[in-house]
Every structure is written in C-alpha cells, then in structure tokens.
Amino acid sequence: MELKSGETRATRESLDELGELAETAGGEVVGEGTQKVEILNPATYIGKGKAEEFAKFCKQHDVDTVIFDDELSPAQTRNLEKIFEIKILDRTALILDIFSQRARTREGKLQIELAQLRHLLPRLTRFWGHLSRQSGGIGMRGGEGETQLEADRRKVSERIDRITNDLDAVRRQRETQRAGRQRSQWPLASIVGYTNAGKSTLLNKLTGADVLAKDILFATLDPTTRRLRLPTNQNILLTDTVGFIRKLPHGLVEAFKATLEEVVQADLLLHVVDVSHPQADEQIAAVNTVLNELGAGDKPTMMVFNKVDQLNGGNTLTRLRELYPNSVAISAKTGKGVEELLSEISTQIRPERELLELRIPHEEAATIARLHKVGQVLERRYLAKTAKFKARIPPHHHAEFAEFIVNP
Numbered sequence: 001m002e003l004k005s006g007e008t009r010a011t012r013e014s015l016d017e018l019g020e021l022a023e024t025a026g027g028e029v030v031g032e033g034t035q036k037v038e039i040l041n042p043a044t045y046i047g048k049g050k051a052e053e054f055a056k057f058c059k060q061h062d063v064d065t066v067i068f069d070d071e072l073s074p075a076q077t078r079n080l081e082k083i084f085e086i087k088i089l090d091r092t093a094l095i096l097d098i099f100s101q102r103a104r105t106r107e108g109k110l111q112i113e114l115a116q117l118r119h120l121l122p123r124l125t126r127f128w129g130h131l132s133r134q135s136g137g138i139g140m141r142g143g144e145g146e147t148q149l150e151a152d153r154r155k156v157s158e159r160i161d162r163i164t165n166d167l168d169a170v171r172r173q174r175e176t177q178r179a180g181r182q183r184s185q186w187p188l189a190s191i192v193g194y195t196n197a198g199k200s201t202l203l204n205k206l207t208g209a210d211v212l213a214k215d216i217l218f219a220t221l222d223p224t225t226r227r228l229r230l231p232t233n234q235n236i237l238l239t240d241t242v243g244f245i246r247k248l249p250h251g252l253v254e255a256f257k258a259t260l261e262e263v264v265q266a267d268l269l270l271h272v273v274d275v276s277h278p279q280a281d282e283q284i285a286a287v288n289t290v291l292n293e294l295g296a297g298d299k300p301t302m303m304v305f306n307k308v309d310q311l312n313g314g315n316t317l318t319r320l321r322e323l324y325p326n327s328v329a330i331s332a333k334t335g336k337g338v339e340e341l342l343s344e345i346s347t348q349i350r351p352e353r354e355l356l357e358l359r360i361p362h363e364e365a366a367t368i369a370r371l372h373k374v375g376q377v378l379e380r381r382y383l384a385k386t387a388k389f390k391a392r393i394p395p396h397h398h399a400e401f402a403e404f405i406v407n408p
Contacts (some may be wrong), residue, residue, distance in 0.1 A: 011069075013279050014246065018069050018091065025098050027140035030061050044083065045076045055084045067094055071249070074123040092119060093247040099252070108172050114163045115252045121156050124149060174261060186227075187236045187349050190263045192291065193272035194283035197245025198306040200224075202272060202332040203240040206342070223262060230346040231339075232376045232392075239266070246286040253293055260294055268349045269301040275317050275329070302348055303327035304341060309334050354398060357406040358389045370400065 011034060019029045035050045044051050045068060058066060058350050065087045072090040074082070080088045089097075103109045137365045189207060191199045203209050207226035225239040253260070263269065273280055284303075291297045303324040306318060309331040321327050328338030328344050355378075360367055368387060371377065374397050379390040393401065 010282075013078045014069055014120065015281065017246065018067060018094075021091075021094050021098065022067055025094060027065065027067075033057075042073075043076065044079050045070075045072055048083070051080060051083045052267075058084060058086060065089060067091070070247070071135075071226060076310070077123060091247055092251070095245070095249060095252065106320070107167075110163050110166055110170075114160060114167065115249065115254070117156050117160050117163070118251045118254075119249070121153065121160070124152055124156065138160060171261065187234075187267040188239065188265060189228075189236055189268045189270055189345065189349060190239045190241055190266035191270045191272055192241055192263060192287060193243065193304075194274065194277075194287055195245050197243065197274040197283070198332045199240050199243065199272050199274045201240060202270075202304070202306065202330075205332045205335060205338060207238055209240075225262070230349075231342055232346045233372070234346065234376070234394075236345070236349060244287045246282070248286075248290055250293070253290060263291070263299075264294055264296045266296075266299060268345070269296070269299050270304050270345075271301050272304045272306050272332075273320070274307050275305040275320065276307040276312075280316060280320070300346060300348065305329045306332050308336060354393050354395055355389060356393055356401070358391065358401055358404045359386045359406050360389065361386050361405045364404075367401070367404065374400075 015032055015034075019032070022029050024264070033050075033054050035046045037047060043049055043161075046054075054066070057063070063086065066080070066084055066089070068088070068090045070090065071092045072088070077088050089248065096112065096119060099112045100109075100116065103112045191203060193199050203224060207228050209224055209226045223239055223241055225237050228236050228238045230236060241260065241263055270289075270374075271284070273284055277283060288297065288303070303326075305320060305321070307325060308317065308329050311317060317329055321329065326344060328337055328341045330341050332338075358371070360371070362385065371389060371391060371393075374395040375391040377389055377391045381388040383404070389405075
C-alpha cells in the first residue's frame with residue numbers, strides 16, 4: 001500500500017514509481033491512498049484519523065506492509081506502527097532493501113550496509129521499546145532496555161566506522177587505478193541516467209560487455225568499466241554506473257561516493273534517457289539533481305535518447321533534440337544510431353593529438369601496424385621503398401615514431 005499527502009500529477013507519477021519499486025522488492029501492491037493536508041503531521045505524517053482509516057483497510061485486506069512515499073522520521077514510524085500494527089516503511093528503506101538484493105561485489109554490499117546502518121541508527125529505539133517498558137517507571141532511569149539500546153547503538157556505530165574505513169581503502173584503490181589510466185592517457189566516459197533507461201544495454205552494445213540488462217529498476221549496482229575503440233582509432237574507458245531515481249536517499253549517494261567518483265572524474269558524461277517514457281523530462285531533472293549533489297553538474301555531458309524503437313509517434317524526441325544540441329537518438333537494443341553515437345563521442349572527447357607526416361620503410365611492417373593501432377591515419381601513399389603517412393598521434397606515442405617523422 002502506498003501513501004502520500006496530496007494528489008497532483010507529480011504525486012501520481014511518484015506513486016506509480018513507488019508501486020514499481022515495491023514490486024521490484026518482491027511485494028504485491030493491493031491498494032494506495034493519498035491525503036490533502038496543509039501541513040504534514042509531525043507525529044504521524046498523515047492525519048491520525050486518516051491513518052486509522054488506512055489501518056482499517058489494511059486489516060480487511062491482510063496487508064502486512066505499508067510504504068510511505070517520503071522519508072519518515074523515527075518518531076513517525078513508531079507512531080504509525082502503533083496505529084497500523086504492521087510494518088511501516090518509507091521510500092528510503094524500500095530503496096535500500098532493493099539495493100541490498102542487487103549488490104553483488106563486496107564493495108557494493110559494504111556501500112549498501114553503510115547506508116542501511118546510517119538509516120537504522122536513529123530508529124533503534126523502536127526495536128527495544130518492549131525492554132524499556134519492562135524496566136520503566138517513576139524513579140527508574142536506565143534498566144535492561146536502555147542498556148541494550150546503548151549497546152546496540154555502540155555496535156552499529158562501530159560497524160559504521162569499520163565500513164567507512166574499508167570504503168576509504170576502496171577509494172584509495174580507485175585513485176591508484178585512475179592514476180594508471182591517466183598515465184596511459186585514455187579518456188574516461190561515464191554512462192549516467194535514470195534507472196532502467198538502458199545504460200547497461202548500451203555498455204554491452206558498445207563494448208561487448210556482459211553486464212546484466214533487464215527491464216527492472218536497479219538491475220545492476222556495481223560499476224563496470226570496459227575499453228571502447230572509437231572510429232578515430234582512439235581508446236577510451238567507458239563506465240556504467242548505478243541508476244538514479246527521484247528522491248534518491250542522500251545517505252545512499254554518500255555511501256556510493258567511492259563508486260560515483262568515476263562520474264566526478266569523467267572527461268565526458270553520457271546521459272542516457274528513456275525517450276519513450278512519459279516522464280522523460282522529470283527523469284532528466286532527477287538525474288541532474290543527483291549530478292549536482294555529486295559536484296558533477298558542470299561536467300561535459302552528451303544526451304543519449306535511448307529506446308527510439310519504442311516510440312509511438314509524438315514530438316517528444318524532436319523537442320528534446322532541439323533542447324539539447326549535439327544529442328544522439330539511438331536504440332541500444334537494436335543498434336540503431338550507434339554509429340552516430342560513436343562519431344559524436346569521438347568529436348566531444350577528442351584529445352590533443354599531433355598531426356605528423358611520417359615516412360616508414362616497407363620492411364618496418366610492425367611499425368606501420370602500430371601506427372594504425374594507436375594513431376588516426378588521415379592519408380597514406382605507398383612509394384617504391386617507403387610508405388608515406390599523415391596521421392594524428394597521441395603525444396605520449398611520439399617517441400615510438402620519432403625516427404620516421406619527416407621535418408620534425
């Protein structure tokens with residue numbers, strides 16, 4: 001069951017998405033409800049009378065969990081559980097549950113656990129309320145319940161510290177990897193976008209990766225980086241990142257910063273959009289909100305309008321392409337528009353390259369092959385004893401061809 005204050009277009013869309021999230025987590029949605037209020041109730045979020053009305057519905061339909069579409073305070077959660085007498089979750093807890101199911105690597109699992117523990121810490125009192133009642137009363141301060149609560153808070157805090165240290169080590173490892181990439185001078189492009197926009201499908205199509213790509217929310221969490229050779233004979237690294245969503249919990253963004261640093265460090269962002277989705281504009285705005293939170297809002301970004309094969313008329317694509325110059329329309333599933341995408345990436349991520357004229361003897365076949373591998377050959381002429389080339393070469397490969405350069 002989903003609950004939210006106020007019924008607007010934005011509310012309707014958010015409720016529909018909450019239903020998808022609930023189903024992704026393994027739940028079955030049996031009803032929903034809204035309430036128009038001037039001010040949210042600090043004790044119960046919705047009005048107490050409305051809460052009792054919804055609680056009656058839940059008992060009649062054997063509902064075991066109620067999910068609110070905004071983040072609840074610990075006090076609100078406790079008070080609502082007393083009224084409903086069933087499990088109360090908010091949007092944050094639901095997303096964290098989905099992430100915990102999806103994480104596969106040790107790093108991903110640590111990030112999820114960190115976010116869950118940070119979410120849990122202020123809410124621990126509700127788990128030990130029965131013990132504090134046993135030892136409560138006038139003149140009674142402390143007792144078994146309070147002792148257990150403090151012990152649990154200390155354990156959770158210690159675990160948070162350990163995970164934070166482990167993730168700091170991950171961050172240092174990524175910095176080492178990034179330094180290696182910078183030595184090779186391979187640019188980095190990161191794929192970002194709303195969850196289920198087709199990011200993993202695109203990575204698979206471009207690089208031949210085998211990342212899980214399903215039509216479900218948050219199909220993949222753990223980042224994958226693959227080498228991509230562009231039509232200009234240039235190598236770049238392409239990284240798939242976790243999908244974003246409206247109201248992505250801040251604690252989750254914090255926990256995933258070690259992973260999302262690839263976004264901050266990227267030379268180019270490929271913002272993949274499901275152009276067939278009726279809320280494409282809102283999803284673009286939600287992704288931009290998270291990018292700004294990460295400090296990557298001003299990164300060079302190319303809009304990639306995906307799933308054109310699923311469009312049923314309308315002018316959405318035309319309007320968006322006019323709004324975002326240098327964008328590309330593709331279908332990562334069928335491959336339509338991929339060549340144009342690669343060409344546009346080559347244009348936008350073009351590094352500094354030297355334009356050189358080289359004369360290489362025919363017997364230096366390995367050198368000629370190497371030139372074609374690392375450089376962009378613009379012209380070639382085969383003479384009696386040598387081959388003459390005009391090519392653009394990355395500066396760090398200059399020494400390999402120095403002896404063959406004409407008029408250096």
